[in-house]
Amino acid sequence: MVAENVAFGIIAAAMAVGAIGVVRTQNIVHAALFLVVVLAGGAAQYILLGAEFVAWVQVLVYIGAVIVLFLFGIMLTHAPMHPTEKMDNNLRAWALLPSLLIAVVLGGLLIDAFGNDKIHLDAPTPNAAITNSIFRVYLIPFEVVGVLLLAALIGAVVLARKD
Amino acid sequence: MTVPLNEFLLLGAFLFATGVYGVVTRRNSVLVLMSVELMLAAVNVNLVAFSARVHDVAGQVFALFVLTIAAAEVGVGLAMVLLIYRNLHSSDLDDVDVLKG
Numbered sequence: 001m002v003a004e005n006v007a008f009g010i011i012a013a014a015m016a017v018g019a020i021g022v023v024r025t026q027n028i029v030h031a032a033l034f035l036v037v038v039l040a041g042g043a044a045q046y047i048l049l050g051a052e053f054v055a056w057v058q059v060l061v062y063i064g065a066v067i068v069l070f071l072f073g074i075m076l077t078h079a080p081m082h083p084t085e086k087m088d089n090n091l092r093a094w095a096l097l098p099s100l101l102i103a104v105v106l107g108g109l110l111i112d113a114f115g116n117d118k119i120h121l122d123a124p125t126p127n128a129a130i131t132n133s134i135f136r137v138y139l140i141p142f143e144v145v146g147v148l149l150l151a152a153l154i155g156a157v158v159l160a161r162k163d
Numbered sequence: 164m165t166v167p168l169n170e171f172l173l174l175g176a177f178l179f180a181t182g183v184y185g186v187v188t189r190r191n192s193v194l195v196l197m198s199v200e201l202m203l204a205a206v207n208v209n210l211v212a213f214s215a216r217v218h219d220v221a222g223q224v225f226a227l228f229v230l231t232i233a234a235a236e237v238g239v240g241l242a243m244v245l246l247i248y249r250n251l252h253s254s255d256l257d258d259v260d261v262l263k264g
Contacts, residue, residue: 111173141228152236
């Protein structure tokens with residue numbers, strides 16, 4: 001029980017530092033690398049919770065593909081690589097209001113609803129259970145998501161090509 | 164082996180609030196997209212935690228769907244950022260003010 005809590009604490013602290021880095025750093029490439037910390041921490045939390053398949057999909061899709069896409073976006077828009085003050089607008093103080101409100105209200109509601117619940121960690125979820133669920137119960141959503149990915153692919157090509 | 168559920172829920176709430184802060188304060192459009200990814204990651208943490216809580220695999224499947232949608236969203240979003248950059252020679256969201264009255 002203690003070991004899992006310590007592991008959670010270490011990973012959560014790394015994720016919190018990474019998240020604050022994403023929204024506060026003045027170097028745009030560092031923001032992408034802080035996002036890697038947050039997403040890798042998320043994958044570690046999933047492994048802690050026994051969701052190994054989701055964890056590795058997160059590593060492959062997010063850290064492998066999405067971050068590279070972000071770095072391409074940074075390079076292609078000639079964003080300033082050196083730290084500048086132009087990354088933020090002048091709403092820093094005002095932005096604390098909605099985000100603190102969301103953190104307090106959401107956290108308070110969730111603790112009020114599930115405050116004493118415990119997660120019983122047992123054997124990791126077998127991949128067969130996930131595939132059974134996707135290809136039996138959620139087959140139609142799976143096909144719809146496939147069509148959506150195709151639409152996104154075509155849409156991205158149509159939007160970004162030069163003509 | 165048990166861990167409290169509310170640890171994960173508070174982590175999710177914190178990440179979501181941080182993402183909101185980023186979306187409001189950032190001027191560069193790529194950084195705004197990164198903050199949106201932060202919020203999606205927060206939602207996924209909650210989904211997987213609840214999936215482990217109720218011993219149902221549906222939460223993990225839903226997290227996989229969220230991941231797929233997020234990947235599609237980043238692809239189209241960055242294509243739009245490129246389009247804006249090509250037309251305005253800037254990826255600064257403060258420069259996208261053609262609709263301003």
